[in-house]
Amino acid sequence: MSPTTPHHPLPFITRVRIENYKSIAHCDVALGRFTVLLGLNAAGKSNFLDALRFVRDALMHGPAEAVASRGGWNEVLRRVPEPATSCTVGVEFQLSSTTDGAVPWRGWYEITLAPVAVSGTVRDAGPGVRILREFCEMRRPGIQGQPETESFLMRDRAGEGRRHRVLELSRMDDDEPFARLHATLMEMFFYSPDLSVxxxxxxxxxxxxxxxxxxxxxxxxxxxxxxxxxxxxxxxxxxxxxxxxxxxxxxxxxxxxxxxxxxxxxxxxxxxxxxxxxxxxxxxxxxxxxxxxxxxxxxxxxIPLIAVEEPELALHPLAAGALYDALTEASESVQVLATTQSAELFDRKEADLSAIRVVAAEHGVTVIGEVDPVSRSIVADGLATTAELLRSDQLRPVVDPPAQLDEQPGGEKE
Structure with missing residues (x-):
């Protein structure tokens, strides 16, 4: 990015849809400039962040390497209540144009990957990985009210098409605006520090x-x-x-x-x-x-997005106020996505509960959603704090049912 290129519109990622990735069977989550995934230990908060990182890694190194670096398909696909056969990660985004002053692009990018089946007719994306579907659509207002649209859809059907080892978006180095989207997704920053480092x-x-x-x-x-x-x-x-x-x-x-x-x-x-x-x-x-x-x-x-795991780690609870202020100030320049199991970040009058996405585990499956109305009312009335609701496992997410295929971005019925 040159110094004259406009900053990314904030937030960069406005929505994430995940199917069958690790402990997440389904989620459809809206994101803001500053969003905190709040839940008890082992609820699946890190899996949500890793799904976004999986997209980044698949574009940067290829799908096969992204799967292998996570320990193979057994560590990537959802296992309960029954083993999944594929996984999907999709992101809704807004993206500035390369032309100064132009209206930003808005769009959706989604990939669906699966293990290679034991069949001589299946096309795969390298060692053990098959790209079932890759879809991207980008839109912005055009001349005389006609929207400007750029899109592509790649499907893999047994016995058809070429052997895909690389995601199509990664091939578009000189094809604007896809090249810009590719570069921006690869610049997402997932901060997971090592103490010795x-x-x-x-x-x-x-x-x-x-x-x-x-x-x-x-x-x-x-x-x-x-x-x-x-x-x-x-x-x-x-x-x-x-x-x-x-x-x-x-x-x-x-x-x-x-x-x-x-x-x-x-x-x-x-x-x-x-x-x-x-x-x-x-x-x-x-x-x-x-x-x-x-x-x-x-x-x-x-950097369009910074994801942070447990920013309060090894700090006294009294530091929560300063951490909250730092995270919110940083979100004025870059989208911030954090995970925490400490609701002390939001135990203050100015804290915005709309920034919370509650993460809970139900029968081994992760569910994610906004704070439910009952919990909001309890906190607003001063009957309990966010931390007290979390510690008693009474903070619940509002979860929408999975969308049908024709309701999903880029979806079409067979």
């Missing part, structure tokens, strides 16, 4: 490649931040860890760079300086999260 010093290089999804290159990432972003991170960390004065990198001119913070207690004239290896787990995780949220690629429009 967060602490690692990394070589100082003239050209910074960006923060790793595992938290790698945290020091160089802090060095690449602008003064304003680094100040915001310092302020948020000071609210999370009282006494923090400043957050930044160790000497950027050195061969290796790591995260650093200065810390002062009452009565001390000079703050103490701590490198990454000396910080507590909660502190270094908070610095990594804040850096991911305010990284230049997100601020400048290169």
């Amino acid at each position: 967060l602490r690692e010093p990394r070589p100082s290089t003239p050209v910074f490649a960006g923060l790793g999804e595992d938290g790698g290159a945290l020091g160089p990432a802090l060095a690449a931040l602008g003064e304003q972003e680094r100040e915001r991170i310092s302020q948020y960390l000071g609210a999370i860890v009282p006494g923090v004065v400043e957050v930044g990198p160790t000497d950027p001119s050195a061969d290796y760079v790591a995260a650093r913070m200065s810390f002062a207690t009452d009565g001390e004239s000079e703050p103490h300086v701590f490198r990454a290896e000396s910080m507590s787990e909660g502190t270094i995780r908070a610095i990594g999260l804040l850096t991911a949220l305010f990284q230049p690629d997100a601020r400048d429009g290169w």
